[in-house]
Amino acid sequence: MRIRYTILTFILLLTAFTSALSQGSNDYIFPTTAVAKPYIDFDSKGFIVQGKRTFIVSAGLEYSRIPHELWYDRLMRIKRAGFNCIEIYTIWNFHEEQEGKFNFSGDRDLGKFLDIVKQLGLYAIVRVGPYYCAEWDNGGYPIWLKFKKGLRVREDNKPFEQYVDRFFDHLLPVVFQRQINKGGAVILVQLENEHPNGWGTVMPDGYFKHLQAKALDMGMQVPYFFSGLHHASDPAGDGKLDDDKRPNPWFSTEFWTVWYSQYGAKPGDAELYDRRTWKIIAHGGNGYNYYMAHGGSNFGYTNNDEDAASYDYGTGIGQAGDLRPIYYTFKRASWFSRSFQDVLENSTNASEIYKGIAADTAVKISARTSPAGDLIFLDNPGASKVSTLLNIKGDEGLLAGKKISVQPKEIYPLVHNYKLNDEVTLDWALTRVFAIVKQVNTTTIIVDAEAGDQLLLRFNTKEKASSASASVKIGNNNLLIDEQMPATAEMPVEYTFNSGSQTIRVLAMNHTLTDKTWIVGIEGTSYIITGLNYVGDLSVKNGQLKVTAETPLIQNAGQKIMLYTDGKGIAFSVDAQEGNQPRTISLTNWQYKDASVNAAPNVNASSWLKSKDPQPMGADDDITADAWYRASLNITSNGKYTLQVKGGGRGQAFIDGKPAAKWKLNDNELTINLTKGKHNLAVFAAHDGRDKLAAYLGPIDEVDSKGLFGNALIKKGGPFISELSDWYFTRANKKYDVKQGPPAFDTSVYKKYKIGNDVFNLKEGYAWFHITIPQQPAGTSKLAVLFKSVDENATVFINGKQVAHHDGWNQPFEVNITDAETLKHPVDLTLFIENYSNEGGIDQSVKINAIGDATAVINWQLKGGPGDAQAVQGWTKLEAVKQVKNVPAFYRTIFSLPSSAGSTFIWRFDPDGLGHGSVWVNGHNLGRYPEKLDMKSLYIPECWLKPGVNQVVVYDEDGNSINKTRIVAEGAAGRLIKEISIPLN
Template sequence: MRLRYTILTSILLITGFTTAHSQGSNDHIFPASAIAKPFIDFDSKGFLVNGKRTFIASAGLEYARIPHELWYDRLLRIKRAGFNCIEIYTIWNFHEEREGKFNFTGDRDLGKFLDIVKQLGLYAIVRVGPYYCAEWDNGGYPIWLKFKKGLRVREDNKPFEQYVDRFFDHLLPVVFQRQINKGGAVILVQLENEHPNGWGTIMPDGYFKHLQAKALNMGMQVPYFFSGLHHASDPAGDGKLDDDKRPNPWFSTEFWAVWYSQYGAKPGDAELYDRRTWKIIAHGGNGYNYYMAHGGSNFGYTNNDEDAASYDYGTGIGQAGDLRPIYYTFKRAAWFSRSFQDVLENSTNASDNYKGIAADTAIKVSARTSPAGDLIFLDNPGIAKVSTSLNIKGSEDLFAGKKINLQPKEIYPLVHNYKLNEDATLDWVLTRVFAIVKQANTTTIVVDAEAGDPLLLRFDTKVKASSASGSVKIDNNSVLINESMVATVEKPIEYTFNAGSRTIRIVAMNRTLTDKTWITETDGKNYIITGLNYVGDASIKNEQFKLTTETPLAQNAVQKAILYTDSKGIAFSIDGQKSNQQQTISLSNWQFKTAATNAATNVNTSGWLKSTDPQPMGADADVTADAWYRATLNIPSNGKYTLQVKGGGRGQAFIDGKPAAKWKLNDNELTLNLTKGKHTLAVFAAHDGRDKLAAYLGPIDEVDSKGLFGKAFIKKGGPFISELGDWYFAKASKKDDVKQGPPAFDTSVYKKYKIGNDVFNLKEGYAWFHATIPQQSAGTAKIQLLFKSVDENATVFINGKQVAHHDGWNQPFEVNITDAEILKHPVDLTVFIENYSNEGGIDQPVKINAIGDATAVTNWQLKGGPGDALAAQGWTMADAAKQMKNAPVFYRTTFSLPPSNGNTFIWRFDPEGLGHGSVWINGHNLGRYPEKLDMKGLYIPECWLKPGLNQVVVYDEDGNGINKTRIAAEEAAGRSIKEYSIPLN
């Protein structure tokens, strides 16, 4: 079914294929080599990085979707959210668009990207493919792979493995030179991606063994795995993450944070994914990777058929770098997990030990225990706020009257017996801990609470404690802070005490302030800044703490902030001068030139690809979404004619240089009125992205081809293709039922069936599908049955007799009926479907082609691409009278931008009034329009703009008018950037 891809990645992967592919998956990880183990290792309870228990809080993004000038900015935003790792794909057709021409420079400079990751102190998980999915054109396969004889993807197929090896010869050294044991950022490698048959450490065939051997021979030393681990929008599921049989930590490589069909924040997203993250933390998970934390853009022709230019994903860091509400939930979970990673990476389930700790029985309790301490999680699964008292043995007097307030769906952490340092232990913390930060001899604990919530922390110390604060109660070796949060918190409340030579500082604030709290590591020291919307770069020079801060353009409030060093808090403020942004830039003085010169009768085609039959787009090595086809038609007499040829995408037919008809190429036929004689047929073809081929194995030569391809025929009359309707189905009990032939058609046995529906309930099974082919007109001696896709294997019967068998899903095939006697009567068509995994049935409509004998159209010519959009010649002032209707056209003009003055304005090109096409700004291709998400306009990366004149070029494939377009501001994403210095003395 067409939805198989999204069902596969949004339903079945939730269980990691544990149902349909239990024999082909586990969640195990191959260990590091001996030389890498001191740097990256694991046991059944957690990861160890450089010998230290480390919780992996990872953020998914793709360098391929970000201009290289913005890599540092986006990675810094990830670091500021508390993440310690990033996860990326190394998309094949991004680095080898054209066969044998490898590109690892500029936006494709993977080595530079990984070096920036290392520079920022982050780790990297690298997913090297060779398949990626990722809502990327062709799933990441280079288009030229479609034209390799005998090639079958993701199988033990020598031609495929040959080209994979050549790509890996260029790719893997870039990755492996940057493994952590070699001083780089890379701590984990994933081979393959979401393969139907092998996940974790499962290697079902020679293909997997080949990938493993290739990577190991080329120097892979860090831990690795196949396909992925625990992909889902709620990876923790029912919370049972502990597994004594698993030799490695629990980790999710794709925790789907929102979805690729969404732009921007939607109400409830932050709360939903916050809860799903805390489920991982509370139930023994050792890490996760949000897919995506920053989505980015599909520049050029990289989108698949589900997307256009935007890949915003509705996630924490927007397409334009703006911060969404979910960003702050990411940040809260990441800092907590990393603060208590010595517990979370070495723990066992201790839920039974704390059963009954919450007086309210509606609260669910889970807990983790380790040598470093205990974490208890109170879970309010309901939709209303809950207040509960606690039953803590031995501390009844202390906690008497204290209530914990849990927000709807909140998972609230308590801390018990946690060792802060050699001199102090956190006996109990009833307040939410945001982060624990080591600052020289000071340990700062940042907690958050709302008005009326308890501020309660009790410490045990091995040495005598002291404090100048009356709010800190000291009794022998016990330290207690026991207050209620005040109603209004404009600045944090501080509590400090000393235990031996060490200082413990508690900084309490509400959630609004923790959202504005940032932890930086600068010159080897940790600093905490609270009160600012965002903190970018931070450095120290001449006893001055220098920072870059960012404020939404629409905000005009003064920001009161505090910088916490290891010894003091330094108050400072940042002015709140609102920046007025121009909302739109009008575009005028357009020039145009035709992009339909290839439709003319006298085109020089010496450089075109020539073939007997039309070849799919890309056969001439072009990687764009546009192509031209040409052929000559010999018409014997005036009349209506039907041209039949397989196709994919959109088309515009021209006869003798003039527009003749728009054409849905997937219909496979076009009817034209033609006069006697020779005619030049030109066809402009375009598409909106190729399928990502999720879970597809086998040949890709005919899968989702675009343009025109196969045999071409023309015949007077038509149209000749019709869709077969009125389908029925009946379940079969076993595969061998096919040997008995189909049961007689009886509606008491067969039930109505709608094409595309799953009749197997996502399970293995067998079924009969029946339709009646209408009686054909007199003289019809042949028809074709056109099957575009069945799921998975099909045996075809005509009037109860087997005539064909086809193996494989998403592969078109044809069945010919050539008995004229049979066609004089209605025909019983029955199809036996074998379904071996997931959903199954007949994916796409089955069509009848009654063209019969027809004249072949041969000697085709192909030229891919829109032409040179950036060429300086051939432009004239736009004039609708000069423009050919229903034909592609280029437009260009310039617009002016004022100096930014420290502001980052986010601009989008709004293609209102246009059809389908591409846009270039100063020579950079923004991607495809129209957008498919709930937003308007193609994002223009700020690094591609400049003060003064900027050029915009538009290629509209439909030839629509340009005058309604404009450059529009996305005000919500704009920000004011300023640098400040704070004296440290």
């Protein structure tokens, strides 16, 4: 199986990846051990955490993409949205950048992060790898793995398993010491990630068994699984989630919300993913993890080749911590599913029982029944609002003439026979329930209704209830709320009644108010606060509840607030605040430092890595995206010469210290003019992130190397490499004997083919591909045919004769033609391609190389890194520089921040006019530019800034002008902060 991950093939990913790796794969979970069973367990209907049925509402985020100073803030935002769990990767090259040097401190202090998770009362799902994907450089593999002989990743390969074990020896104790049965937050563990062969409890080979044995030997006691469970942008699919054969709950470890190609919210996102979430709830799902709930940033050199510094993901909590519309849909689904988790985690499908409940057949019905009560879901899949009568036997009086309005695409929940406490049962709630909150002797039901909507709730009580609310109609052992939602409801509409020792409070709010409603707890007591845009920290002191309130910078009006405690409502207000943030900060007085000194003929290279042939970037243990190469050339006569060497990324060649040419290293050759004599060749190499190696198995040294590598040749003339593009194909019979050779080329049989096209319609199949290579110039002694990738196995024929066979997709290989007679004529090149799953064909370019005999360029030197960005010496005032060269350059300056008066101003660095490079603010690397999203500026975490003077250093690999750059405000992400004290008595 092959999965091609690109932003442009999102649809392909959703179809091929979802169906092949998720819905059709094993989704079983290995059971908990006996010692952990009282703390985390499950059966076929749901999860049981500390003896209680628990719906797991999880938020995906990566601590590696968040400065540790902001961990608490981001986790608190997740908690406030009703999530009870987080899910993380423990990315290998984040903790072992250089071989044998493990780092679990500062931003890499996983133990501290998990302790904060526990402190906030959240659970954790930890995905320990060793592969991660995650749009992260090299998929999370340390670069040094590429230089280990015989190492094959994600296979039963002893060298690979040896290094995995060493990493796990440091990683797993941090995780396993924090399992829930040991007082920590960890409730589930995932081994491996999105492996093509093994998901759930499937262990196809010794590699999986090795990972399992290692983890168990080191003390894994909570439930675990391989690779993932139900990855998709719409995990519920057609809604058939019940499975009698599955021994464990249904859970999605990657419910993709929006996508990594997006910054910020766009219209329709919230509604789309809201519906897809409610499909899970309505059809028997027992939990989900949004990937992502908060994206964060790719600081330093951690981005892969699909993104740059931002990993905003367009999701609920923005890169800078701001809250988007989808955040509130997350919150709404979270609180509902947690409020009714004793139903949702122990239910069976009751859709048939309630199938006629909606009179309008445009409304589809699904339902869940359990000992704790029933939930019925009215699904309007259409584009228009539907108002329908309900058919509830025996309740004609309650419903006579009344209709329920279901919005377009909405899944509307009804509640039946749900026990609130020992005194009261919620017989029917025909109004949307937002949440149910237990507050000592008060049970608060928050319902969501717009102006004019019917408020319909009926309760059964053990004894006759009493109420001071005239709108509550009381019977002998039941009571009814039957009202219309007022048109002007700036504050919640409250209904209360008492039954025995219990108080039931119903708070009716419109959508705007439920968005501003926060269910919070401290010291074992729950509070409901409504009217605030966001509630952060809480504390209780001297009879007062102290609240950190937050308002968007662009919305600073006063706010009317209600606090609901056990049996009491307290009104208060917050005055308007001032918080004007300047839109830009100009950057002037730049200093300059030449970053191309390594091109100079007399540079001291004694400490550089030396080798016969050039080695890929990272061979010298450097982890940056920049490197310098040096070698000597001995040119026998003036003229045009072509240098050939394998490469990856961008480059710039220097001859005797002077810029000679820009170079696309992936082209594998450079043609320049040289004069007779000895010359010093220097090559600057850079890349924009390595491939994440999704679904890749095999030798890691053969894929996505950067810089220069392999044999280097130089020859007068050229260029010698050209692309083959005039291809034809014809489908082959499965039983065709490939040993007979290809069928004769005939355009009535063969059809035109464009490289990259799928000729198999995502299915298994076989085909012949043909091209005629033009006759080469006289004297050509060797012609190499260079295949970058075929999908997936290829048998190669030259003039009808089989000459080679290659197995595997996304692996380069070459075929050499050296027969002198053959090279005197055009050559028929034919491929027989076998495709076994998904798309297939010649998926990447095919080139020919006619350089033949050439002079080897040997004795290379390598030095990785851009140089010291924080160096104190070597700087010159930019205005004093006569001419800035079009070569790598450092720039630095200082800037002052205006006072934020305790609020959070969000600042970004705008690299306008620059090429490619990195930015440091106060010594912290913000990541790579240019951005690949709509947001082109780089987020500066507020914790990395300081009052007064701050320093910015820029490394521009292209040496572009720095004069248009500036610090800009992201006003939409800025927040006004105010500490509020509310008397509790």
